[in-house]
Amino acid sequence: xxxxxxxxxxxxxxxxxxxxxxxxxVNAVKKHESKGVLIDISAVSIIDxxxxxxxxxxxxxxxxxxxxxxxxxxxxxVAMTLVELGLTLTGVATALNVEKGMELLRSKILLSxxxxxxxxxxxxx
Amino acid sequence: MTMRTTTLSKEEFLIIKExxxxxxxxxxxxxxxxxxxxxxxxxxxxxxxSELVRNLLKYGGGGAAIIESVNNGRENGVRLIFSDKGPGxxxxxxxxxxxYSTGKSLGLGLPGTKRLVNEFNIESTVGEGTTVTIIKWKNx
Numbered sequence: 001x002x003x004x005x006x007x008x009x010x011x012x013x014x015x016x017x018x019x020x021x022x023x024x025x026v027n028a029v030k031k032h033e034s035k036g037v038l039i040d041i042s043a044v045s046i047i048d049x050x051x052x053x054x055x056x057x058x059x060x061x062x063x064x065x066x067x068x069x070x071x072x073x074x075x076x077x078v079a080m081t082l083v084e085l086g087l088t089l090t091g092v093a094t095a096l097n098v099e100k101g102m103e104l105l106r107s108k109i110l111l112s113x114x115x116x117x118x119x120x121x122x123x124x125x
Numbered sequence: 126m127t128m129r130t131t132t133l134s135k136e137e138f139l140i141i142k143e144x145x146x147x148x149x150x151x152x153x154x155x156x157x158x159x160x161x162x163x164x165x166x167x168x169x170x171x172x173x174x175s176e177l178v179r180n181l182l183k184y185g186g187g188g189a190a191i192i193e194s195v196n197n198g199r200e201n202g203v204r205l206i207f208s209d210k211g212p213g214x215x216x217x218x219x220x221x222x223x224x225y226s227t228g229k230s231l232g233l234g235l236p237g238t239k240r241l242v243n244e245f246n247i248e249s250t251v252g253e254g255t256t257v258t259i260i261k262w263k264n265x
Contacts, residue, residue, distance in 0.1 A: 012147055012150070014143045014144060014146050014147050015143050015146075015179070016143055045168065045171070046150065046168065046171050046172050046175055047172070048172050048175040048176050048179070049176060049234060049237065050175075050179060075168075076165075077164045077165045077167075077168040077169075078168060080165060080168075080169075081165070081168045081169050081172045081241065084169065084237075084240050084241055085172060085176075085237040085238070085240065085241060086236070086237040086240070087237070
C-alpha cells in the first residue's frame with residue numbers, strides 16, 4: 001500500500017482487543033512512516049461508545065504523528081445507531097467505501113503537504 | 126394504561142470478564158432475530174446491551190444479565206435485565222444526564238442507551254447495587 005496502512009476489522013472487538021488495535025496501529029504508523037491510515041469497518045456490526053472512542057483516538061494519535069486517518073464502510077444501521085447514541089465521530093474523516101476512502105486520503109495528504117510547503121501551519125481543517 | 130408484558134422465554138448469563146461481552150451480545154442478537162426484529166432495531170438493541178454490560182463490568186464489578194423474549198399483547202420484543210452488587214449510583218438523575226460520567230468514558234452511556242430502546246428503567250441503592258432493565262419492541 002506504499003505510504004498507506006490499510007486495516008480491515010473483521011470481527012467485533014472486545015475492549016482489550018480494541019485497545020491493542022489502537023496501540024498497534026500507532027506503532028505501525030511510526031515503523032512504516034505511514035502518511036495515511038485507512039480503516040475498513042464494513043464487517044463491524046456494532047460500534048458502541050467505547051469502540052467509537054478508540055476510532056477517534058486512532059485518528060487523533062495518527063494526526064499527531066503526521067498521518068491522516070479515514071474510516072470506511074460503516075453500515076447504515078451502525079451510523080444511525082451511533083448518532084442516536086450521541087456519538088458523531090467528529091474529528092475522524094469517513095468515506096463510503098475503500099475506493100472513496102483512498103481518494104480522500106490522497107487528497108488529505110496532498111493538502112497537508114501542499115500547506116506545509118509554503119506555510120508551516122497545516123492545521124486548517 | 127400500560128399493557129401487560131408477558132415473558133415467553135428467559136436465559137441468564139454471568140458477566141465477569143470482558144471476554145463474556147461478545148458471546149452475550151451474540152445471544153442478544155439471536156433473541157432479537159427470533160422475535161422478528163429488523164436490522165436497525167437489532168443494532169440499536171445490541172449497542173444498548175453493549176453499553177450496559179460494560180457498565181456492569183466497570184462499575185458493578187460484574188454481575189448477571191438476563192435475556193427475555195417478551196410480548197405486550199400487540200408485538201414481541203426483547204427485555205434485558207442487568208444487575209450488579211456494586212457500589213450503586215448515588216444520584217441516578219445526575220447519571221442520566223447527557224455528558225455526565227464518573228469513569229473515563231464519554232458520559233454517553235446511560236442517556237445515550239436510553240435513546241436506543243423503548244423502555245428504560247434503572248434502580249440503584251448505594252452499597253447494594255444497580256439494576257437496569259430495558260425493552261426493545263420488534264417495531265419500536
